[in-house]
Amino acid sequence: MQIIQNPEKFKFTIDAFLLTGFVDPGPKDHLIDLGAGGGVLSLLIAGTKRIGSVCGLEIQTDLADMARRSVALNGLDTTIRIVDGDLRRLPSELKHNSFDYVIANPPFYPENKGVISQNQALAMAKFEISCKLEDLVVAAKRLVKGNGKFAMIFPSQRFTELLIVLHKNSLTPKRICFIHPKPGFKSNLVLIESRPGSGHGVEILSPIIVSDQYGEYSEMMNRIFQGEKIK
Template sequence: MGNNFLKEDETLDDLQLKGICVIQKKHAFRFGVDAVLLANFATVKKDATVIDLCTGTGIVPFILSGKTKAFKITGIEIQEEMVEMANRSCRFNKLEDKIKFINKDLKDLKFLKNLSKVDVVTVNPPYKLKNSGIINPNDRDAIARHEICCTLEDVIKACKSVLKDNGRMYMIHRPDRLADIICIMRKYKIEPKLIKMVQPNFKKAPNMLLIEGQNNGGTFLKWETPLCVHNLDGTYTDEINKIYGK
């Protein structure tokens, strides 16, 4: 059945979550643990409306649709090919009434401001500064990893544009950008409320962070216990296995 939805260079991957599958490219950017952690970190209440920015393959919307009772989830992605693929995943899973994907640039604030305001925004943005590190020669991978099409400020400005008053923003990023993240969030009056660091294992420093912000929220910041991805023997920790439903 899945072959009717797939192109030659694609795979259909089972999320082990209510039978939901996601189409991905065989040799291009594929979702990783960061997207799974973000979807698990976000608090989405019953009948909430959600926008996922930089949605890529649509992995976060698909996980949220399986784990929450969100009313509507919209994924926004600048790469047309990814949006076409995500919409095929949507049809395969028969989730067209709950999820849709739109090919738009999140810097298009006129478009964003014409959307209905939402309760929750999730975003797994490019982590690396535009001029830092080696740029992947595959443009699709480079766009996903480097601030080529959007900067951190563009991302947070977009979140501000679509959030309801007191709505929540959830983002995964890198610890070395924490000062920038907090400063820019406060610039746009999205108050940091919760931070959770993610470590490769308990002997290594964090390499990811999860942050929650509240649009026009009051000042009170909490830190959650760090999450370790692996045990020292390289196996997943119990917490990660629980997130993956194992």
């Protein structure tokens, strides 16, 4: 797969591979990627999984254009469409309750935490400048079908905050997987899949260790790179 990148605007990380390994859409599912950026997550999912269609919503026009070029480069025009728009004011073409799967790899940090880059594209990718966590969850709830799923990756240190926002919007966690950078290190990321409505029972998956003690990717991480599901 060929993915167009511009380090000054967009450069993908292993987060996209982790979320791709975590989501499990059906062969006829319609999926939307909120904040698609340069399209890597949409491309990975459409390129490695049987799926009905993928829609990527992106607020930054230059990144949306970059994503479209990557889609065309990989011959995935019939599966993936990229939509310019703001998830806080969803475009009219994105109908409510119309997607089987909603996914997101959102900005990790609140706008008032840390040093924000002067580069607008990089700043928006890392910090909640164009949307807050609750904006994302509200949009996901509007778009997902009643029997659909919403999956995302987020910093573990904000896990409690995320649970509160999901509950406020009537989304119930059903699958959770904690990610650890190395053996013996605390979790730094969490994958979480939620569904609309209430219901008992949540599946806590075995944790993923990204690297071994020498800094090399773990066996499990290499299998995820090769397309293995996280289960």
